[in-house]
Structures are given as C-alpha cells and as structure tokens.
Amino acid sequence: MARRPPSLLRRIVNYPLDWIEERSGLIGGVRYFLFRKVPHDTNWAHTLGSATLTAFIVQALTGAILAMYYRPDPGTAYESIQKITNELTLGWLVRGMHRWGASVFIILMFLHMGRVFLYGAYKYPRELNWVIGVLLLVLGLFEGLTGYLLPYDQTGYWATVVAININGTAPILGPFLVNLLNGGADFGPETLSRFYALHMLLVPGAIFALIGLHLYLVIRLGVSSPPWSDRPAGDAMPLPPPSRDGARAGLVRPGARRRVRS
Amino acid sequence: MEPHRPETPHTPPPSLWPVGFAVGVAVLLLGLIVGWGIVLLGALLTVGFGFLWVRDVVEGTPTAPAAPEPPPPQGIGAAPVPARQAEAALPAMDEEEIHRYPRNVFLEGATLGLGALIGGIVTVPALGFAVLPAFVDQEPQGSDLGPLENFPEGEWRVATFLEDPEHGEVSRRTAFVRHNGDLNGVPSFTIISNRCAHLGCPTQPQGSLNEEDSEEIEVEHGTVTLIPTNPSGFTCPCHGGAYSIEGNRTAGPPVRALDRYEFSIRDGHLWIGKAYSVGEVEGEGKDARIKKYHRFYPGEHVDGIQQILYPFPAPNL
Numbered sequence: 002m003a004r005r006p007p008s009l010l011r012r013i014v015n016y017p018l019d020w021i022e023e024r025s026g027l028i029g030g031v032r033y034f035l036f037r038k039v040p041h042d043t044n045w046a047h048t049l050g051s052a053t054l055t056a057f058i059v060q061a062l063t064g065a066i067l068a069m070y071y072r073p074d075p076g077t078a079y080e081s082i083q084k085i086t087n088e089l090t091l092g093w094l095v096r097g098m099h100r101w102g103a104s105v106f107i108i109l110m111f112l113h114m115g116r117v118f119l120y121g122a123y124k125y126p127r128e129l130n131w132v133i134g135v136l137l138l139v140l141g142l143f144e145g146l147t148g149y150l151l152p153y154d155q156t157g158y159w160a161t162v163v164a165i166n167i168n169g170t171a172p173i174l175g176p177f178l179v180n181l182l183n184g185g186a187d188f189g190p191e192t193l194s195r196f197y198a199l200h201m202l203l204v205p206g207a208i209f210a211l212i213g214l215h216l217y218l219v220i221r222l223g224v225s226s227p228p229w230s231d232r233p234a235g236d237a238m239p240l241p242p243p244s245r246d247g248a249r250a251g252l253v254r255p256g257a258r259r260r261v262r263s
Numbered sequence: 264m265e266p267h268r269p270e271t272p273h274t275p276p277p278s279l280w281p282v283g284f285a286v287g288v289a290v291l292l293l294g295l296i297v298g299w300g301i302v303l304l305g306a307l308l309t310v311g312f313g314f315l316w317v318r319d320v321v322e323g324t325p326t327a328p329a330a331p332e333p334p335p336p337q338g339i340g341a342a343p344v345p346a347r348q349a350e351a352a353l354p355a356m357d358e359e360e361i362h363r364y365p366r367n368v369f370l371e372g373a374t375l376g377l378g379a380l381i382g383g384i385v386t387v388p389a390l391g392f393a394v395l396p397a398f399v400d401q402e403p404q405g406s407d408l409g410p411l412e413n414f415p416e417g418e419w420r421v422a423t424f425l426e427d428p429e430h431g432e433v434s435r436r437t438a439f440v441r442h443n444g445d446l447n448g449v450p451s452f453t454i455i456s457n458r459c460a461h462l463g464c465p466t467q468p469q470g471s472l473n474e475e476d477s478e479e480i481e482v483e484h485g486t487v488t489l490i491p492t493n494p495s496g497f498t499c500p501c502h503g504g505a506y507s508i509e510g511n512r513t514a515g516p517p518v519r520a521l522d523r524y525e526f527s528i529r530d531g532h533l534w535i536g537k538a539y540s541v542g543e544v545e546g547e548g549k550d551a552r553i554k555k556y557h558r559f560y561p562g563e564h565v566d567g568i569q570q571i572l573y574p575f576p577a578p579n580l
C-alpha cells in the first residue's frame with residue numbers, strides 16, 4: 002500500500018526539527034523525556050513534582066525581572082521596592098507573583114515530599130533522590146529566608162535579625178555563623194548585599210543544578226507506581242508500533258490518538 | 264540507557280548498631296551540658312557502634328565482581344597473529360616495563376593534578392574573600408554621644424548613635440543611658456544596649472517616652488538623638504522578654520542580662536565604647552558589681568553550665 006506523502010504543513014513544521022535532530026539528537030532526547038514510560042496507575046499526586054518545578058521556574062523568571070529594578074543598598078532598597086509596587090507599570094503584578102509564588106513553591110515542595118513519603122517512593126533504589134530532595138528543601142527554605150530581607154522593611158529587617166541570632170544559638174559554631182551571615186559582627190550594609198547575592202545567584206544556581214540531578218534520577222529510575230498498584234513498576238500502557246508517517250524526529254507523536262487500551 | 268536494576272536491593276541487612284550509634288550521639292550531646300566525662304563516654308559509644316555498623320554494612324553488601332583475567336600473553340612461536348592484533352607482534356618488550364608507567368597514566372595524573380592546582384589557586388582566595396572579611400576588624404571604634412550636660416544626674420536618656428559612621432544609618436544603635444553621679448571623682452554612667460538577650464529584637468523602656476523634649480545633637484560623625492524617659496524596666500516586643508532597670512532578666516525567654524557598653528569622658532563629651540555581655544548585675548547604679556564577658560550574641564549563655572555550648576566567641580582577626 003503506497004503511503005501518502007506528508008502534507009506540506011507537516012513538512013514545514015518537521016523540517017527544522019529534523020535539521021536539529023540530525024545534528025544534535027536533542028529532539029530525540031526531549032521525545033525520550035516526554036514520552037518515557039510511566040506506570041499506568043499514576044495519578045494527580047504524581048504531578049506535584051512538576052508543579053514544584055513550574056513554581057521554581059516562575060520564581061526564577063519573575064526574580065530576574067525584579068532584579069532589573071531592585072537596588073540592593075541599605076539606603077535605596079526600600080524605596081526601589083516601593084517604586085516597583087506603586088509606580089512602575091505592572092510592577093505590582095510581578096512583585097506579587099514573586100512574593101506569593103515563594104510561598105506556593107515551598108508549600109508545593111512539602112506536598113510533593115509528602116506524596117513521596119506516603120507512597121513509599123523514597124525506597125530502594127530511590128533513596129539518593131530523597132537525599133537530593135532534602136537538599137532542595139533546605140535550599141528552598143534558605144531562598145525564603147534570604148528573600149525576606151530584601152524589601153528592607155521593618156518586618157523583613159527584624160525577622161532577619163532574629164533568624165540570624167537563632168543561628169547564633171547553635172552550639173560551638175553559632176557565633177561563627179552569625180558573623181558569616183551578617184558579613185560582620187553586627188547587622189550592617191554587608192548583610193543586605195550578601196543576602197542579595199545568595200538569594201539571586203548562589204542558591205538558585207545550586208537549586209537549578211540539583212533539580213537537574215533530581216530529574217536525571219527520576220528518568221533513569223522511572224517513576225514508582227503507587228503502593229496499591231497491581232502491576233510491576235514501570236509497566237506502561239501499550240502503544241501501537243510507531244508509524245513512520247510524519248516526522249522522524251517529530252514532537253508530534255504519530256498515531257497518538259489511535260492508542261489502544263488494553 | 265538501560266537502567267541497571269538488579270532484583271535484590273543492595274541495602275545493608277537490618278542491624279541494631281545504628282541504634283547504639285544514635286544513643287552514643289545523644290550521650291555526647293548530653294555530655295556537652297553535663298560534663299566532659301560524659302562527652303568522652305558518648306564519643307566512645309559513637310565511634311564504637313559506628314565502626315560496628317560500617318563493618319556490617321560493608322560485609323553485608325556484595326562487592327563488585329573481580330575484574331576478568333587478562334588474556335594470556337602471546338608467546339614467541341605461537342600461531343601467526345591476525346593483523347588486527349598486530350601490537351602483539353611489535354618488538355618484544357618486557358610486559359612489566361610497558362605497564363609500569365604508561366604515558367596515559369602520566370597524562371591523566373598531570374591533567375588532574377594541574378587541574379586541581381589551578382582550581383585551588385582560583386577557589387581558595389575566593390572562598391577566603393567570602394569568609395574572612397566578616398571576621399576582620401569587627402571592633403567598633405567608639406562613638407561620641409555629645410556633651411555631658413545633656414545627661415542630668417539620675418535621669419535616663421534613650422540615645423541613638425552611629426556605631427560605625429562609615430556604614431551610615433544602617434549602623435544606628437540604641438542604648439539606655441543614665442548618669443549615676445560621681446564615683447571617685449569621675450562621672451559614672453550606666454549604658455545598657457537595647458538589643459534583647461533572647462534573639463536581638465529592640466527592647467523598649469517600660470514607661471513614658473518624653474518625645475517633645477527629645478534632642479538631636481550633631482557630633483563629628485553623624486547625629487545623636489536623645490529622648491528623656493523614666494522607665495521602671497525594659498521589655499521586648501518580640502517574645503515578651505522583660506528586664507529590670509539594671510538590665511537583669513526578670514521574665515521571658517532571654518538567657519542573660521542586657522549587654523552594656525563601656526564609656527569614657529573625652530573633652531567634656533561622653534563617648535560610648537566597646538559593648539560587653541553580662542550574666543547578671545549585682546547592686547545598682549554606680550555601686551553595681553558586674554562580671555564582664557566578651558560580647559556574645561543574643562541567645563548565648565555567658566555563665567552557668569550551658570556556657571560550655573559557646574566555648575569560642577567569634578574571632579576578631
């Protein structure tokens with residue numbers, strides 16, 4: 002049976018994708034990532050990890066945009082935040098997204114962690130991913146702490162003073178931690194720039210790298226099925242054999258709508 | 264990319280050693296409060312059980328399979344070698360000599376070694392710069408609170424001043440100042456820091472603040488403000504810490520009395536000096552007897568048994 006040649010539209014879409022795929026294999030990689038097998042009985046709780054990832058990306062983007070207008074200097078920080086909120090076009094929206102998004106991110110992290118815990122998904126061979134997750138949690142909370150100072154209002158200032166001094170009560174190392182966090186013996190101008198650098202460069206960078214590792218392990222090990230599952234982990238819904246019609250590399254999965262239910 | 268998933272997990276067998284290890288750590292921490300003997304006992308338990316645990320884990324887990332035996336060397340006079348294995352036909356060279364120090368091992372070592380060296384040269388100073396300035400020159404130089412006349416005998420003033428003029432307004436600190444009258448011919452002052460000894464919130468005088476009579480005094484480095492007040496003690500807005508008029512803790516979570524400042528009189532001006540920590544003040548006013556400690560951070564004990572938790576104050580290099 003002769004195949005009909007793909008339509009012009011398909012070819013227009015597929016040509017650049019094919020071009021990239023042939024030179025990098027990237028499209029295949031994305032395809033592998035998106036269409037990898039997952040257990041047939043995954044449910045909404047399994048989306049909490051991706052939801053957390055989305056929240057982090059929103060934080061990264063809105064944060065980078067806020068940094069275009071924010072001034073990390075004790076004399077001007079508060080003013081610049083007031084300006085972002087009250088004067089600049091749509092500033093209130095982006096700042097609001099970042100501020101509320103921070104809580105959303107942290108709540109989602111806890112929900113995701115709760116799902117992993119309740120499903121026993123931290124067990125062999127996924128222990129390492131749990132450990133990476135704990136690091137992500139700590140770094141996420143540290144983002145919350147460092148970000149809270151940046152508006153430089155009374156709440157942020159005193160909350161930070163108290164938080165730094167709580168660190169100071171740690172046995173033996175406490176006094177050293179205070180100096181490290183303050184950038185000196187007392188709260189000073191160094192504290193703000195130091196928190197700013199941590200908040201927007203160092204910690205997000207580390208989170209980004211750890212998310213990469215986290216997802217690598219998720220893909221390598223596969224997502225675990227729920228504890229009540231009647232099928233072995235990684236057992237996916239059968240797909241029809243890939244048809245060659247359409248792109249060799251296409252992101253559009255040919256025949257996806259013709260999926261057979263078993 | 265085929266995930267390697269053997270059927271049997273490589274997890275250590277169940278064992279009770281971790282429990283002993285945890286008990287050891289608990290004893291060690293308890294020892295920090297009770298005494299050094301207990302610390303030693305805890306450390307011994309921790310190390311002992313830790314060792315047993317590690318031994319169990321290592322012995323209970325199968326190690327990687329031994330590397331396969333290398334194929335036997337081709338002897339002289341053996342069957343002719345195919346061209347693909349021509350290296351075996353190279354001029355005879357002692358096996359040992361080839362394996363002793365091949366070039367790739369040298370290059371590998373050189374790359375890693377040089378890489379580590381260059382990495383170290385870059386990272387060590389950067390890390391030093393991130394950490395050290397926070398520990399260098401942290402002693403404030405002292406500040407001028409203005410002429411002595413502004414501090415009538417027996418009265419309290421809430422004074423705010425710049426601790427470090429170079430840092431500007433962010434270094435503005437608040438202290439409660441009282442002129443105690445003369446002691447051995449020199450004026451005596453009680454100067455109490457408003458930094459709560461719990462977690463550092465700003466404590467407030469308990470009593471009316473006479474804001475109308477507040478004064479702003481221009482001194483060499485910045486403005487000093489003085490507000491008259493007549494407190495019966497000091498309280499903290501954050502978690503309800505309360506202090507007596509001498510700064511002794513009377514209620515709430517603070518772990519010691521309020522910090523105090525040293526002072527000096529220069530050219531008829533009152534100068535505030537180094538801050539120091541106080542466990543508890545005995546006596547009042549100019550007759551107060553005070554044991555001075557290095558300035559500790561809020562929440563850290565300066566005396567009593569819990570003081571061993573803070574053996575090293577932050578160094579000032």
Ligand code: HEM
Pocket residue numbers: 046047048049050051053054055057110111113114117122123127130131132133134135137138141208212215219223224225226
């Ligand atoms: C920045 C924060 C985090 C992001 C973006 C993130 C993202 C993800 C994603 C997308 C998955 C795939 C499966 C799913 O969605 O449930 C996943 C799985 C997993 N996560 Fe996270 N995660 C984060 C934090 C954490 C935390 C705090 C923990 C626990 C301490 C954790 C432990 C795990 C484990 C063990 C899995 C494997 C679960 C399975 O295979 O069923 N993650 N993560």
Ligand code: FES
Pocket residue numbers: 459460461462463464499500501502503504515516517
């Ligand atoms: S900071 Fe003063 S009582 Fe907690």
